Amino acid sequence: MYAIGIDIGGTSIKGAVVDDAGKVLTRFAMDVSKEADGEAEVNRFCDVMNKSLNDYDKSIKLEGIGIGMPGILDMDKGIVVTSPNLPKWNGLPISKLISKRMNLPVYINNDANVATLGEARFGSGKEYSNLIMLTLGTGVGGGIVINNHLYDGHLHMGAELGHMVIRVNGEPCGCGRRGCFEAYASATGLIRMTKKEMDKCPDSLMHEVAKENGKVNAKVVFEASRRGDKAAIRVMKRYVRYLGEGILNYCNIFRPEVVVLSGGVANEGDYLLDQVRRFMKNHNYGMKGSPIVELKVAMLGYDSGKIGAACLVFDK
Amino acid sequence: MYAIGIDIGGTSIKGAVVDDAGKVLTRFAMDVSKEADGEAEVNRFCDVMNKSLNDYDKSIKLEGIGIGMPGILDMDKGIVVTSPNLPKWNGLPISKLISKRMNLPVYINNDANVATLGEARFGSGKEYSNLIMLTLGTGVGGGIVINNHLYDGHLHMGAELGHMVIRVNGEPCGCGRRGCFEAYASATGLIRMTKKEMDKCPDSLMHEVAKENGKVNAKVVFEASRRGDKAAIRVMKRYVRYLGEGILNYCNIFRPEVVVLSGGVANEGDYLLDQVRRFMKNHNYGMKGSPIVELKVAMLGYDSGKIGAACLVFDK
Numbered sequence: 001m002y003a004i005g006i007d008i009g010g011t012s013i014k015g016a017v018v019d020d021a022g023k024v025l026t027r028f029a030m031d032v033s034k035e036a037d038g039e040a041e042v043n044r045f046c047d048v049m050n051k052s053l054n055d056y057d058k059s060i061k062l063e064g065i066g067i068g069m070p071g072i073l074d075m076d077k078g079i080v081v082t083s084p085n086l087p088k089w090n091g092l093p094i095s096k097l098i099s100k101r102m103n104l105p106v107y108i109n110n111d112a113n114v115a116t117l118g119e120a121r122f123g124s125g126k127e128y129s130n131l132i133m134l135t136l137g138t139g140v141g142g143g144i145v146i147n148n149h150l151y152d153g154h155l156h157m158g159a160e161l162g163h164m165v166i167r168v169n170g171e172p173c174g175c176g177r178r179g180c181f182e183a184y185a186s187a188t189g190l191i192r193m194t195k196k197e198m199d200k201c202p203d204s205l206m207h208e209v210a211k212e213n214g215k216v217n218a219k220v221v222f223e224a225s226r227r228g229d230k231a232a233i234r235v236m237k238r239y240v241r242y243l244g245e246g247i248l249n250y251c252n253i254f255r256p257e258v259v260v261l262s263g264g265v266a267n268e269g270d271y272l273l274d275q276v277r278r279f280m281k282n283h284n285y286g287m288k289g290s291p292i293v294e295l296k297v298a299m300l301g302y303d304s305g306k307i308g309a310a311c312l313v314f315d316k
Numbered sequence: 317m318y319a320i321g322i323d324i325g326g327t328s329i330k331g332a333v334v335d336d337a338g339k340v341l342t343r344f345a346m347d348v349s350k351e352a353d354g355e356a357e358v359n360r361f362c363d364v365m366n367k368s369l370n371d372y373d374k375s376i377k378l379e380g381i382g383i384g385m386p387g388i389l390d391m392d393k394g395i396v397v398t399s400p401n402l403p404k405w406n407g408l409p410i411s412k413l414i415s416k417r418m419n420l421p422v423y424i425n426n427d428a429n430v431a432t433l434g435e436a437r438f439g440s441g442k443e444y445s446n447l448i449m450l451t452l453g454t455g456v457g458g459g460i461v462i463n464n465h466l467y468d469g470h471l472h473m474g475a476e477l478g479h480m481v482i483r484v485n486g487e488p489c490g491c492g493r494r495g496c497f498e499a500y501a502s503a504t505g506l507i508r509m510t511k512k513e514m515d516k517c518p519d520s521l522m523h524e525v526a527k528e529n530g531k532v533n534a535k536v537v538f539e540a541s542r543r544g545d546k547a548a549i550r551v552m553k554r555y556v557r558y559l560g561e562g563i564l565n566y567c568n569i570f571r572p573e574v575v576v577l578s579g580g581v582a583n584e585g586d587y588l589l590d591q592v593r594r595f596m597k598n599h600n601y602g603m604k605g606s607p608i609v610e611l612k613v614a615m616l617g618y619d620s621g622k623i624g625a626a627c628l629v630f631d632k
Contacts, residue, residue, distance in 0.1 A: 130470045144569075146467060153571030154446045157606045160568040165561045168483045177564070177599055245481045248493070252476040253460075253569065255469030283493055290473045 002060050003313035004049065004104075007111070007305030008069035010034075010085030013045050016303070017053075017060065018310035022122025024303055025060075028052040038080070038089035039097060046101040064105040065098060066312030068114030068305045075156050078108050107312040111305060113152050113159065115298075116143025117315075118308025119260050120150075124296040128257040132250045133298065134161060136243075136265040139174070140182040144254065150315075162186070166245050181249075184242035187218040187265050190235075194221045197235045205229035222268050236275065244279035251293045252285050262298035269297055318376050319629035320365065320420075323427070323621030324385035326350075326401030329361050332619070333369075333376065334626035338438025340619055341376075344368040354396070354405035355413060362417040380421040381414060382628030384430030384621045391472045394424050423628040427621060429468050429475065431614075432459025433631075434624025435576050436466075439616040444573040448566045449614065450477060452559075452581040455490070456498040460570065466631075478502070482561050497565075500558035503534040503581050506551075510537045513551045521545035538584050552591065560595035567609045568601050578614030585613055 001020035006013060013032055017025040030048050032041050053062075071083030078095020080086075095106040109117075116133040120143075125131040129148045135141040142161025144151040152159045162182030163175050170179025171189070183189050195216055198206050205224040210216045213223075221239070224232035247259055265272065277295050284292050300307055317336035322329060329348055333341040346364050348357050369378075387399030394411020396402075411422040425433075432449040436459075441447040445464045451457040458477025460467040468475045478498030479491050486495025487505070499505050511532055514522050521540040526532045529539075537555070540548035563575055581588065593611050600608050616623055 146462065151462060153569075154573050155571065155607060158569060158571030160571075160601060163568040163601055164480070164565040165482055166484055168486075168558060168561050170484075175601055177561075242484060245484050245493075249480040252479040253469075253474060255471065255474030255476075257470050285476055285479055285491055291471060 001063055001314060003063050003310040004065040004102075005306035005308065005310030005313075006045075006065060006067045007114075007309060008032075008067060008086075009111075010070075013041075014302075014306060015045070015049060015052075016306040016310070017056070017062070018307050020314050022118075022307050024306065026052060026056055027306075032086065034086065034088070036088060038086065038092040038094075041089075042092070042094060042097050043101065046098060049102065062104055064107065064313035064316065065102060066114070066309035067094065067098075067106065067108040068111045068309045068312075069108070070111045073108055073110060073156070075107075075109055078106060105313070105316070107316065109150075109156070109309075109312055110152075112141035113143045113150055113156075114308035114312065115141075115262065115300075115304040116145060116260075116308065117150050117311045118300050118304040118306075119262070119298050120145040120148075121311050121314075122307055123300040123304060124260045124298050125258055130254065130256040131258045131260055132161070132254055132256045133260040133262060134185070134247070134250075135263040136185055136187060136261060137263040138186060138188055140186045145256075146254070161250070164246065164249060166242065166249065181242075181246040184239075185246055187263070189242070190218050190221065190239050190265060191216055193235050193238055194218075194232075197231050201231040204231035206232050206235075218265050222271065226271065240272070240275045240279055244276050244283065247276065247293075247295070248280055248283055248285075251280070251290070255290060256293055258294040258296055260296050260298050262304065266297050273297065317379055317630060319379050319626040320381040320418075321622035321624065321626030321629075322361075322381060322383045323430075323625060324348075324383060324402075325427075326386070329357075330618075330622060331361070331365060331368075332622040332626070333372070333378070334623050336630050338434075338623050340622065342368060342372055343622075348402065350402065350404070352404060354402065354408040354410075357405075358408070358410060358413050359417065362414060365418065378420055380423065380629035380632065381418060382430070382625035383410065383414075383422065383424040384427045384625045384628075385424070386427045389424055389426060389472070391423075391425055394422060421629070421632070423632065425466075425468075425472070425625075425628055428457035429459045429466055429472075430624035430628065431457075431578065431616075431620040432461060432576075432624065433466050433627045434616050434620040434622075435578070435614050436461040436464075437627050437630075438623055439620060440576045440612040440614050441574055446570065446572045447574045447576055448477070448570055448572045449576040449578060450501070450563070450566075451579040452501055452503060452577060453579040454502060454504055456502045461572075462570070477566065480562065480565060482558065482565065497558075497562040500555075501562055503579070505558070506534050506537065506555050506581060507532055509551050509554055510534075510548075513547050517547040520547035522548050522551075534581050538587065542587065556588070556591045556595055560592050560599065563592065563609075563611070564596055564599055564601075567596070567606070571606060572609055574610040574612055576612050576614050578620065582613050589613065
């Protein structure tokens, strides 16, 4: 079985033909402009797709098209309600437009759910039926797979896993509440903690690493703490604590088999994960002898969105 | 369709014949002793059941027996792994024992899940497919119903909804972590907040109400704040904040249609719920225009466990 998976971001649209073993067969992409009309951009992408498919093996029968994109979507009707990064797409009946042009059924879901589905079917979650995925980026996105099915709540409006308060009255969050998991576990949260500690410790190696990097990003604290800098190690410990508390919350709520971390921070791999695993083990819900949940890094990288979008078709 | 629902507590076992409209037809009960052997107690309860059923309408055909009880259960095998309040039941193959005596299939699940199932099928959740139930008692128990199905996680070990940290490094919790929702939203948490404020405010009406009640219980702050006591109103506001933050977390994670509150504190009804509703409305996840989740009080009272246990049979 073959499907097209499309990953729409704020600056580009990427697509691929994906087979039902999760293999990416051919890729196509185009840049999008914030100023351009949504319908025109979608039509332009259909041209790109058609050209790419024409160049491609004709014997492949496509079953449909899946799309993952950020924003508020009416998934049942296939409409972009509002997309913060693509304001001229608001109200766009994207599924209908693409379906008409490509003569294929089209399914749409939000980017975090779609990436979770990709990892669940063909990535780090493929051996498990119950998983939570957390994407540690500018914010914290997430997805829930229960008994092999994506769960996104009533009206597809749940699974906002970054917006669980873990510190009442804590750091302000973009969602309007204070103390959300996202405000601590995101790269943004880590950078805030890093800067605060750097201000306190002018002798910290973090200053040097930041100078080498050209800026204070999430890598600074990892690099400096790997080199033994005490201030950086303190920041790491704090970050691991907050990340670990949030993950443990999801373990107690869902008791998944595995938690999969993706995004830039997760790419630090076992150096980060081993610290989080230690925290999780020490604070596991003990009274019930609950099994310790595995922690893994996502493995599909930038393809997770395209592969996951294709899974929307395979799952129908 | 008819089934027996059994609700095993730390001091008594209660059972009932329940029909598939959720109606309780006949009840039976016996006290249990902490010191008594589990198998002997179960056999004694089977005698009680048989006697009650003999006195009863013979035309009723029972489909099975459902059991709800606290502790760690092997639900698939029907074994009590450990039950903190009934230590001599540890290891008891309860389903097999009862099934043999009563010649009916037996299903077992934990008390919080079973009560949730009862409310979902026949109580305050009956019009909804997606709900969260929170029982505000000595601790905070909970249950999750997604698409009309009870969700209790991998190996039935999830849905520990009281053990989500909402204040990193906050009040100690019985589970070993600090700052759990249970430590704030339980009656125990409310009493702790009440006592703290009473210590600070020797003139508060709460002292008088506590004297009338004979002790500081969860009712003290409600009674005194209803009578306009400022210190009590402060405690109420704090409690509503913590309870509201936890409920909102579950709204963002699951976006259920309704959250059902049960337990002693919830019985304060709209005086409490209206304050929590206001908090929920003011802090609803706004960016996505998420629907505001309804908040209701459970309506089956002490029958929720028996009715929910019978639902374990009806759901098979």
